[in-house]
Amino acid sequence: MDLSFTAEERAFRDEMRDFFHTAIPERIRRKLREGLHHSNDDQIETQRILNARGIAVPNWPVAWGGQDWSPVQIYMWQDEMQQACVPFPLAFNCSMVGPVIAEFATEEHKQRFLPRAANLDDWWCQGFSEPGAGSDLASLRTTAVRDGDEWVINGQKTWTTLGQYADWIFVLARTDMAAKKQEGISFLLVDMKTPGITVRPIQTIDGGHEVNEVWFDEVRVPAGNLVGQENKGWDYAKFLLGNERTGIARIGISKSRIKRIRELAAFERVGEGRLIDEPKFREKLASVEIDLKALEMTQMRVVAQERTLPRGKPNPMSSVLKIKGSELQQATTELMMDVIGPYVAPFFTEEELEGRNEPPIGPDDAATAAPMYFNWRKISIYGGSNEIQRNILAKAVLGF
Amino acid sequence: MDFDLSDDQRMIKDSVERLIADRYGFESRRALMRNPEGWSREMWAQMAELGLLGVAFDEAHGGFGGGPVETMLIAEAFGRGLVVEPYFATVVLGAGLIRRAGSADQQAAYLPQVASGELLLAFAHHERHARNDLAHVAATATEQDGVWTITGEKSLVLHGDTADKVIVSARVAGETTDHNGIGLFVVDAVGLNRRGYATQDGQRAAEIAFDATPAEAVLSLDGFPAIAATVDAAIAFVCAEAVGGMAEMHSSTVDYMKTRKQFGRAIGEFQVLQHRAVDMFVNLEQSRSMALYATMMAEEPDAAERARAISSAKVAIGRNGRAVGQEAIQLHGGIAMTMEYKVGHYFKRMTMIEKLFGDTEHHLAKVAQAGGAL
């Protein structure tokens, strides 16, 4: 056992850190640091810089722009990017549909979609969840019926993150109504400009617009837009969800939040002193950091197992990362609220914040602390809620 | 101890609950908030009509002669409705200060106008670096030829944007954080330099700058005791309000769990979720008890005893409100993350209450320093 990183690994980490700090514009990184949303243009600009350097999709097969990196390198790439407040390559493209296309789709699909997905020339969104199919995704009711050389899709998807910017959506739809629920589902690629698609915004409690309803009314897509085989969509979906085994802890993001909390707490006055010097506050902060340290070590252990596991096969330990990682991200938002204190109250839209001429009210980041606290409640709900993750662990690890 | 309401109290409870049920549904509330001021003058007039604005005032001041219990009943109902009218700013804070610090003449001049709904008040007290220190007052007041003028900046003034008159704390003597030497003044809001904005929970607030602004009345030149007592009563109010909000979140969650189906059954059939809904219930009941305790102690003349009780209640409400709010969202799943759904709005109100007049950490430290809660 050697628990330290090799010299090569450390050099790699430094190289990533330098690159993220120098190549990605400060104007974009600042937004993430201060808890603001980056724009879709920022997302595209960043991803293209990464892609030009060949590091937007290191997890893909080398033939399609991936890197022959070890799991440790992938982890370092991600961790450094998050700590540098760089917008992560669009998950729908890079962690979700890309790997599925690379693994299961035809050569023609790969050529057509993968380079554009890596460069964010096409913006993808995920059409899985439906009003009646959340945790129980396999109960989805959107249908795709074959009509000549087309599929005709009808139904409603919901919670479609950033669907308002999307060029394409990957959809799970029922293609065999008689089969058992997991067995009659297919994976389809749909151009968002196809007639019959309607996107309606859903406003979240923080006031933001990141999710949408997507309605399909007699939407006709070419038969060739089916990925892999008909009625095998559930397997591809499981592959897709199982692929992100270690990234979900988002430890780098929690670290960057904590760094910011420390910065702001050093400015916040409490009586004669500073908040950062208050023993109670420091202890609270330290205890979150200890949990984060433990999670980082746990993550390294899971990363080390990666080498021995087949690709796309879920590792139940990733549920530990999801549960603890989401709780810690949420804990950082509560710490930030503690720093900002009563100044969490004023509400401003992001447009008001960005275009304002009036001075901010209260300390830096005051306007984003509460919205982030509210918004990040989603992290323990989506991507398999923490209850579902516990079910997985109870069954797969504890053997109940 | 008698937990039963008197006939008069029951009447108030019924009338405020009816108002909320009839006029303060989720959609109606949205319509009220679409008014340019963020709340409804028509609703305000109705509250005056029902006697809610003067409930705690003497009959001579157009009031009902009620006390903390009557006020608590209103607060809890307002919590259920997420009321956005400036009751807290005008009646609990503004009129509370006038009642505690004002002379008989001043009370007779202002309180009937509050009870009738003609006069809106706000309390301009908090300053940028005060954090949780209630005695932090850097704004100054000086007297010349019998006229007091005020200079300084006040922040997070609840409903300060629409108030007709503002009660301002300003230093007449001593250092910034001294308890002595804080004056309380009434300032006419016409012509004030104020910047109004919405708050996260759909209320309103303002930043207000005073620059040699003349006061129309002096309530007190030693106002800290009245401020502390009024803020304690205000905390008791928001504790009761939070109970109303928690009760709504809990019942919505239980109802939703009985109807939402996943995996072929109502999610409420999963025992692990039942237990969490039960924990919410336990937290709600504990909160209700502490809100009653705060009500009981709200007018306690011994300031130290009162403060200790009120801080204890604030800690309990802050923690339970956070737990109940977070669980309500989690047990609903995605739906509760949306503006269209009411639970998120209660969650936001709970969050803001936790930060109002000292957060949980602050009040916990106060109780600990005071030698504990018992």
Ligand SMILES: Cc1cc2nc3c(=O)[nH]c(=O)nc-3n(C[C@H](O)[C@H](O)[C@H](O)COP(=O)(O)OP(=O)(O)OC[C@H]3O[C@@H](n4cnc5c(N)ncnc54)[C@H](O)[C@@H]3O)c2cc1C
């Ligand atoms: C902000 C946000 C963005 C999202 N983005 C996307 C997206 O881009 N694309 C997409 O397809 N989906 C997306 N989702 C949907 C997300 O994956 C679902 O919200 C999630 O699967 C939970 O489903 P639900 O919200 O319907 O809750 P439900 O499944 O109805 O769950 C309600 C509650 O019951 C619990 N529960 C359910 N089943 C069980 C069980 N068997 N045992 C114990 N507890 C259980 C849940 O944990 C939860 O607490 C997003 C959601 C949010 C909130």
